[in-house]
Amino acid sequence: MAEQKIQYDVGDFEGPLDLLLSLIQSRQVDIYEVPISDLIDQYLATIDKWERDQMEISSEFIVMASRLIKIKSARLLPSSQEETEERTDDEALLLKQLDVYRQVKNASRFIEKCYQNNSGSFYRDPLYLPALSQTDANAKLKLDRKKLGRTYTALMHRYQASHTYKPMPEFPRDSYTVQTQEAVISHYMSKFHKIPFRKVIRKGETSEITTSFFAVLELYKNNVIDVLQKRNFSEMTLIERKEDDPKQDED
Amino acid sequence: MKIEPEILGWLEALLFASGEGLTAEEMAGAIGLSKKETEAYLEQLAEAYKQPDRGLRLVCTEKVWQLSTKPSLFPILNQWKQMDKGHGLSHAAFETLAIVAYRQPVTRVDIEAIRGVSSSSSIHVLLDRELIKEAGRKDAPGRPFYYKTTPQFLKALDMQDISELPDMASFEEDSES
Numbered sequence: 001m002a003e004q005k006i007q008y009d010v011g012d013f014e015g016p017l018d019l020l021l022s023l024i025q026s027r028q029v030d031i032y033e034v035p036i037s038d039l040i041d042q043y044l045a046t047i048d049k050w051e052r053d054q055m056e057i058s059s060e061f062i063v064m065a066s067r068l069i070k071i072k073s074a075r076l077l078p079s080s081q082e083e084t085e086e087r088t089d090d091e092a093l094l095l096k097q098l099d100v101y102r103q104v105k106n107a108s109r110f111i112e113k114c115y116q117n118n119s120g121s122f123y124r125d126p127l128y129l130p131a132l133s134q135t136d137a138n139a140k141l142k143l144d145r146k147k148l149g150r151t152y153t154a155l156m157h158r159y160q161a162s163h164t165y166k167p168m169p170e171f172p173r174d175s176y177t178v179q180t181q182e183a184v185i186s187h188y189m190s191k192f193h194k195i196p197f198r199k200v201i202r203k204g205e206t207s208e209i210t211t212s213f214f215a216v217l218e219l220y221k222n223n224v225i226d227v228l229q230k231r232n233f234s235e236m237t238l239i240e241r242k243e244d245d246p247k248q249d250e251d
Numbered sequence: 252m253k254i255e256p257e258i259l260g261w262l263e264a265l266l267f268a269s270g271e272g273l274t275a276e277e278m279a280g281a282i283g284l285s286k287k288e289t290e291a292y293l294e295q296l297a298e299a300y301k302q303p304d305r306g307l308r309l310v311c312t313e314k315v316w317q318l319s320t321k322p323s324l325f326p327i328l329n330q331w332k333q334m335d336k337g338h339g340l341s342h343a344a345f346e347t348l349a350i351v352a353y354r355q356p357v358t359r360v361d362i363e364a365i366r367g368v369s370s371s372s373s374i375h376v377l378l379d380r381e382l383i384k385e386a387g388r389k390d391a392p393g394r395p396f397y398y399k400t401t402p403q404f405l406k407a408l409d410m411q412d413i414s415e416l417p418d419m420a421s422f423e424e425d426s427e428s
Binding site for chain 1: 267269270271308318319320321322324325328329340342343346347348349350352353362364365366367368369375407408409417419420422424
């Protein structure tokens, strides 16, 4: 077949409808007169070739392929009715869709042409026009020298207040760090060997509790301590782990 | 009607000063003529701008008259300053734009049903260029946005009104050739 010689590239098409339309147009027949089985075969062959060439095919092409296979298989089934020329609903829907898409595509070409012909023109932004409002135009402009001076001074004060250099505010240092809490816990460990987490907390500040908790995690990770907890949210018990002793629980 | 050349000058001054464009009514009020007379003068002025010795053109979109440089002079302006012509719309975007223009208001689902492919990125590009805009929501599951074209769209196509779009059926012959 002559049409088979035409090379189609997936990137040339906006979608499956576009491909179908091109296939129809290459036959130079009207949409409603196209031999639908041939069209389906050609579509499937094209998709097949793309797949063999390992091109990336978007899912829409595959969805259309399955739709076409459904149409084709319906045609192959022996029909109880004698008229085989009659289009099935699926076919009619597809052809209608192709027809609408063709019109839209043509319209888009027209819009594109108008758009290109017109692009590259420049519009000015509105000028600043010092318009007088009705009341201002009627009011006589009165200037009070003293008032003007006062306003100016006030303005400069405000300007200076917001524009003079201010030293950086001092941020309080974090009173707790993971390192210090690690040291605290290690100290307790060497003294008591086993201690409930609550005993590690001295002041009960949030930052103290959180850094202590991180310190526990850190120590646990580094095999310095073990942690016991009976159930969720209950008290944790910190237990010293002996370095040379692989047995962890001494109790 | 006798054309008085100086009135063309008045209108030109108004259009230049306004920048963003004026309606015939606004200009009529300023020059003391009727709207109809003013429109006749504006047509005259638009015609005068078509001469090759003029670098501007007078466009009218949705009843607003505005001056702009002639699109054909873009290469000259580009010699002076490298500019973005604002092209770069893909075929997909133009297809989407055509569907919105001819079938507005439409939802994204309507557009995708016609094109057979996902169109949300095209819609975003067109929204970004202000060629289409959201126009309420459809009373359907998910309350999808309706889209319609903007005055900017008409200006981009040099059309006064959406009715200037040719009938869809008039494109039939193009596809045959």
